[in-house]
Amino acid sequence: MSVEQLETIGMETGISQPAHIRWIQNIRHPSYQLRQAIPIVVEREGEVVTVHYDDLNLTAVGDNLQTAISALCGEIVANYEDAQNSTDREGGLQTQEQAFLKQIIDETRPEDWEEIKQLYAEKLKAYPYVNKGYINISAPEYADVIIILSDESADRIAQLAQIDLEINLKFRPLYFYVEYKSSEDYLGLKNFVRFY
Numbered sequence: 001m002s003v004e005q006l007e008t009i010g011m012e013t014g015i016s017q018p019a020h021i022r023w024i025q026n027i028r029h030p031s032y033q034l035r036q037a038i039p040i041v042v043e044r045e046g047e048v049v050t051v052h053y054d055d056l057n058l059t060a061v062g063d064n065l066q067t068a069i070s071a072l073c074g075e076i077v078a079n080y081e082d083a084q085n086s087t088d089r090e091g092g093l094q095t096q097e098q099a100f101l102k103q104i105i106d107e108t109r110p111e112d113w114e115e116i117k118q119l120y121a122e123k124l125k126a127y128p129y130v131n132k133g134y135i136n137i138s139a140p141e142y143a144d145v146i147i148i149l150s151d152e153s154a155d156r157i158a159q160l161a162q163i164d165l166e167i168n169l170k171f172r173p174l175y176f177y178v179e180y181k182s183s184e185d186y187l188g189l190k191n192f193v194r195f196y
Contacts (some may be wrong), residue, residue: 021168039054051069059072115171124147134148145176
């Protein structure tokens with residue numbers, strides 16, 4: 001039985017599960033990314049999930065695995081930012097923990113995404129059949145884009161795809177994935193921001 005199946009059974013029955021290691025690759029923050037996957041220890045006790053990151057002696061809890069991991073990622077980011085501020089105040093001197101955090105976390109440049117959104121919006125103005133544009137920056141290096149088109153625009157998608165490719169190549173190593181829709185009905189736009 002897989003770890004995922006055990007977690008599902010634990011959630012349904014409320015029973016405890018033995019601790020196991022899970023690797024995470026995404027720190028869930030638009031300004032930071034992990035340089036490599038890190039191991040966390042996951043435990044379930046009834047309805048509570050506890051996750052530990054032993055390398056930094058951090059612990060977080062949640063009512064499900066995703067909530068607990070998100071809380072732990074928030075703790076890691078807070079420690080990183082505290083370490084950065086402390087290093088700045090102390091004139092560049094680093095503790096062992098600060099040096100370790102620098103090894104596992106890489107800062108991204110969210111201003112690049114702002115530039116992409118602005119450039120995209122400017123280029124889309126030339127296409128009156130584009131009604132709206134949404135972007136979800138799911139991870140520091142990639143985003144999902146949804147373009148809402150009017151009904152008469154199906155034959156123009158090739159032109160829009162050329163814009164997507166041009167912007168994508170210009171801003172490597174950032175990537176985005178584009179979908180074209182005729183309506184925003186039934187779309188899950190919870191984490192999307194309208195940029196056009």
